[in-house]
Amino acid sequence: MLDFAILFPSVLNGLTTGAVYALVALGLTLIYGVLHIINFAHGAALMVALYMVYLLKTWLGLDPYLALPLVVPAMFALGYALQRGVIERASHGRDENILLVTLGLAIVLENLALLVFKSDTRTIETAYTLTTVPIGPAFIALPKLVAFVGALACAAALMWVVARTDLGRAIRAVAKEKQGARLVGIDVAHVYAMSFGIGLACLGAAACFLLPAYYVNPQVGGGFVLVAFTIVVLGGMGSFAGALVGGLLIGVVESLGGLMLGESLGQIGISAIFIAVLLLRPQGLFGART
């Protein structure tokens, strides 16, 4: 039953989903790497970005891909403001407090969405929603292919920013040694907020690539958050390469798991990997931290 003709499209499908997962996870891992906090509001923020794309499309008729230059800066601003206005103030220098505040933010965002949009699942209709492209023996939906390429491009851009620009150098300095960075004149609070903003901006991009082939409802973030945590833990907290490889890997595992075990039980694969990695190798496959 499981011959090449069935496996190949499934793996391909998994890779395209995985690229978007990787983009979501990159935002999470950047925030973790710099601020050393786990952003529990990550899934809820993705949900907010998806609703932005959805509303731009239904109100203004703006194509999701053209919405990129609007949604990405908007998410960046949201992230910057949340870090400066809420998370920084609430932390009192204790990691547990940040954990609780991001959890609180996630609860508020998700349930506000439930109040405003009800629990209906919404999709958008575009000219290319049903277009497919042949790749080898398989056909793949055009939006998924665009998402794959776009997500990888965003990941590359993010890595370039972190590796080559002054901001990137400041981010890496703060991530390594907060006190030292402050001593050489880096505004640590600003770098924190920039990192949080960039982390959410990744979600803005992910949302634009996702929505043409996906859906949005108030709970949509919950599914992504566990996947993104799994990827980040699998790849090693704070590791970009790990998040990228982990994302693609998880996408394929999910796709094959769904093929072999059925939709609902297939999801267990991800949680099982997550628990196993947390227990056996919490520093991740690529992480150097012990």
Added chain:
Amino acid sequence: MRRDLLHIGAFALVLAVLASLIDSGVWLTFLMMSLYGALLALAWNILGGFGGQFSFGHALFFGCGAYTQAIAQVSFGVNPWLALALAVAVAAAVGAGVGALSFRYGLKGSYFALVTLAFAEVFRILAVSAGFTGGGVGLMVPLRESVANLQFGSRRGYVGLALGFVVVSLIVTAWLRHSRFGARLQAVRDNEDAARAIGVDPFRIKLGAIVLSAAFTGAAGAFYVQVFQYIDPSIAFGAHVSVEALVGAIVGGMGTLWGPVAGALALHTLAELTRNLFGQLPGINLVIYGVVLVAIVMFVPRGLAGIARGRRG
């Protein structure tokens, strides 16, 4: 210890008198749900407040208790009182399993929070997929009102039952404040390395705390099933219960005796007020819980109990 027990006795007496005087169903339900919230918060407080291990997935233990209570009655015809003991035992066993795994590998802080969340999610998917849980449709417990059957004609009976659970968990919390085990648990919370250096085994101490915490959360799950006679995977293992347990304890004040009770009462009062103001809107309760959580962490990180203590000097 004796003073704490005296306070608990007075608390039980006042509530018992209150419950026997109140005739309005609305107020009895309010009292019952507040006590149920207090039970969840007290249970979370054992592990989170005294042990410093923040679980984001206490629904795991709640759901195991609830499903044991329902399945034992529906599929095996077990008497509900006996099922209650089973439910507590199963939840405690699951707590021991999860605790042994996570503490053996030294998970703490955000990692522990994540792993509890993941376990709750795994159990939710299993409950949807498995046959004996009734799948996504859930399980109904048939209505047979009698005390022997743990189903009461009036809310008053359930208030009594919840009060019983709350009193037992208060006594356990008081014991944590004054016993050797409690002192060790707090030592592990404050500085695990230092605790180990003076001969405390952090693994065994934390394991004991998670088992106690899970047992009470399982009791809350069984209580839920007896009151509402229905359970499904998202009620049992969803985020709502985990959030309610944690927010109640944090709002009231972690690691205190009366904090979780005060926190649960405050939250239910708030929830009830908004219901009267805005009507029944989906999600409004959790929006409030989330806002309260952020506000408390921002402005009064030690919770209501911290305010009370600060005022006394």
